[in-house]
Each structure stands twice: as C-alpha cells, then as structure tokens.
Amino acid sequence: MKPDAMTLEQIRLTGLKALSRDLGPVGLVRFLQQFETGHGDYTAERHRWLGEATVEDLAQQIKRQRKTAAGADR
Secondary structure: OOHHHOOHHHHHHHHHHHHHHHHHHHHHHHHHHOOOOOOOOHHHHHHHHHOOOOHHHHHHHHHHHHHHHHHHOO
16 A cells, blocks of 8 residues: 555554564664653753853853863863
C-alpha cells in the first residue's frame, strides 16, 4: 500500500513494525525515547532558576567562574 493512501494509524503501525524488525525491541524503545515530549513549563522554570539576570550579569558570572577555575589549575 502506498503511504499517501494509508491512514495515519496505518503509517504509524507500519513504521513501528519496520523499526522493531530492523532495530529489535530494545532499539525500538531507545529510538522512541528520543521523541519523549517531557512535562512541565521550561520557560517558567528557567525564570525561577535565573531570576531577572541580564546578559551582562551572566557574562560577569562566567568570567568569575573562569577566573576561579584558572586559579584551581595552578
């Protein structure tokens, strides 16, 4: 059957069968895990992590960390 004549469900099942055949069950699961959508609100969480930091604030923090790391290498 041609893909353009298949329903989305038929395409999904055919794809899963092909993945299972070619990758095996473990490979199929690993492949599908790459497309997990996750959960939560990243943008809201990011604002909680960073607060109201500006680009300049972040640049200064990076400079301080680099200076500290360079001192630890000695």
